[in-house]
Amino acid sequence: xxxxxxxxxxxxxxxxxxxxxxxxxxxxxxxxxxxxxxxxxxxxxxxxxxxxxxxxxxxxxxxxxxxxxxxxxxxxxxxxxxxxxxxxxxxxxxxxxxxxxxxxxxxxxxxxxxxxxxxxxxxxxxxxxxxxxxxxxxxxxxxxxxxxxxxxxxxxxxxxxxxxxxxxxxxxxxxxxxxxxxxxxxxxxxxxxxxxxxxxxxxxxxxxxxxxxxxxxxxxxxxxxxxx
Amino acid sequence: xxxxxxxxxxxxxxxxxxxxxxxxxxxxxxxxxxxxxxxxxxxxxxxxxxxxxxxxxxxxxxxxxxxxxxxxxxxxxxxxxxxxxxxxxxxxxxxxxxxxxxxxxxxxxxxxxxxxxxxxxxxxxxxxxxxxxxxxxxxxxxxxxxxxxxxxxxxxxxxxxxxxxxxxxxxxxxxxxxxxxxxxxxxxxxxxxxxxxxxxxxxxxxxxxxxxxxxxxxxxxxxxxxxx
Numbered sequence: 001x002x003x004x005x006x007x008x009x010x011x012x013x014x015x016x017x018x019x020x021x022x023x024x025x026x027x028x029x030x031x032x033x034x035x036x037x038x039x040x041x042x043x044x045x046x047x048x049x050x051x052x053x054x055x056x057x058x059x060x061x062x063x064x065x066x067x068x069x070x071x072x073x074x075x076x077x078x079x080x081x082x083x084x085x086x087x088x089x090x091x092x093x094x095x096x097x098x099x100x101x102x103x104x105x106x107x108x109x110x111x112x113x114x115x116x117x118x119x120x121x122x123x124x125x126x127x128x129x130x131x132x133x134x135x136x137x138x139x140x141x142x143x144x145x146x147x148x149x150x151x152x153x154x155x156x157x158x159x160x161x162x163x164x165x166x167x168x169x170x171x172x173x174x175x176x177x178x179x180x181x182x183x184x185x186x187x188x189x190x191x192x193x194x195x196x197x198x199x200x201x202x203x204x205x206x207x208x209x210x211x212x213x214x215x216x217x218x219x220x221x222x223x224x225x226x227x228x
Numbered sequence: 229x230x231x232x233x234x235x236x237x238x239x240x241x242x243x244x245x246x247x248x249x250x251x252x253x254x255x256x257x258x259x260x261x262x263x264x265x266x267x268x269x270x271x272x273x274x275x276x277x278x279x280x281x282x283x284x285x286x287x288x289x290x291x292x293x294x295x296x297x298x299x300x301x302x303x304x305x306x307x308x309x310x311x312x313x314x315x316x317x318x319x320x321x322x323x324x325x326x327x328x329x330x331x332x333x334x335x336x337x338x339x340x341x342x343x344x345x346x347x348x349x350x351x352x353x354x355x356x357x358x359x360x361x362x363x364x365x366x367x368x369x370x371x372x373x374x375x376x377x378x379x380x381x382x383x384x385x386x387x388x389x390x391x392x393x394x395x396x397x398x399x400x401x402x403x404x405x406x407x408x409x410x411x412x413x414x415x416x417x418x419x420x421x422x423x424x425x426x427x428x429x430x431x432x433x434x435x436x437x438x439x440x441x442x443x444x445x446x447x448x449x450x451x452x453x454x455x456x
Contacts, residue, residue: 020325020329071297073248074310075310078306078309097248162390
């Protein structure tokens with residue numbers, strides 16, 4: 001992707017606004033920017049899904065909603081109910097957070113069953129599974145990716161953006177890519193992506209999707225447009 | 229409360245551990261500390277409620293669980309379902325986050341109806357409503373407190389601890405106290421309380437409860453014990 005154009009980059013980007021104080025005007029602007037720059041999705045909190053679906057009805061832009069976000073420390077029943085509600089509201093992609101504490105406690109089947117339940121609730125829509133890599137040791141990262149494969153996730157996503165840490169790294173994307181091997185799962189790199197150079201490096205390492213906050217997402221596309 | 233003893237302070241404290249990577253050993257330690265120091269509650273994520281209820285069965289310590297936490301930007305149906313599940317699991321207090329964006333957008337009835345629905349789902353158990361004061365302007369703070377009164381919340385709580393900002397201040401507690409007037413609602417001050425002096429100032433200003441993270445909560449009680 002080193003030669004990728006602004007359009008090619010934008011089509012890999014989930015244009016993201018998840019702060020709790022976002023109001024309707026900011027979400028409307030997010031949607032307008034997504035149309036203007038051809039982002040793949042807008043990524044929002046569940047309370048905004050219906051509004052985004054309405055605003056984007058005549059575009060090809062998907063509406064991705066976060067589930068169990070950002071702590072992932074609520075119960076499976078609630079993540080499942082939230083997924084179903086997002087689907088009812090017209091959302092087309094789910095970004096769920098795993099139960100990080102359970103993964104670290106090596107309660108692997110609990111973590112796997114939860115992801116599988118959300119995948120089932122999504123009824124065929126893609127589920128990206130956020131491992132919150134910055135909170136995991138190497139062993140937990142490996143187990144996390146294995147669990148995503150076993151539970152039929154669509155993508156492994158690196159971070160919520162709400163925990164401390166460096167965010168998406170080429171090292172983590174390379175590790176995930178190796179573990180995914182010949183499977184059809186994708187990789188979404190997220191958190192701390194602020195420059196076109198970073199975006200291209202992560203795509204080159206094997207990321208299929210980039211989760212980027214509203215401001216950086218705009219400046220990265222501007223950077224790519226300026227190359228023309 | 230300026231003369232309050234360690235025991236009196238501890239009985240005002242929700243001993244809190246909400247980080248997503250907390251495992252069972254850390255939660256068990258939190259419960260043991262709550263027993264040893266006579267904290268009012270342990271405050272945890274929903275995934276840990278059953279475990280805490282089991283560990284604290286022979287104590288008087290309540291189990292407070294967070295709902296719609298920490299962003300509050302999910303849907304009312306999900307906050308209601310999460311509250312019911314916490315009650316089913318034996319939790320005895322609910323700390324819910326309001327829809328901050330809706331409050332700032334002045335969709336007051338939406339915010340009020342959501343709190344009322346959670347209060348109903350809690351079936352008589354106390355619901356503390358987190359306004360996330362650091363994200364609100366003065367007008368929204370006033371409206372937020374009014375909505376808590378109208379929706380029959382048990383307490384107004386200042387912060388989640390997960391947003392930027394100064395956290396609980398004497399000014400905010402004084403403001404809330406004035407707005408609550410002769411009602412029977414309480415005040416829970418939370419975020420950034422790290423010293424005994426701060427704790428006493430907030431109690432003196434009118435706070436009935438203090439939400440304090442595990443480490444600071446221990447050191448504050450040690451500080452009070454050292455006075456004896």
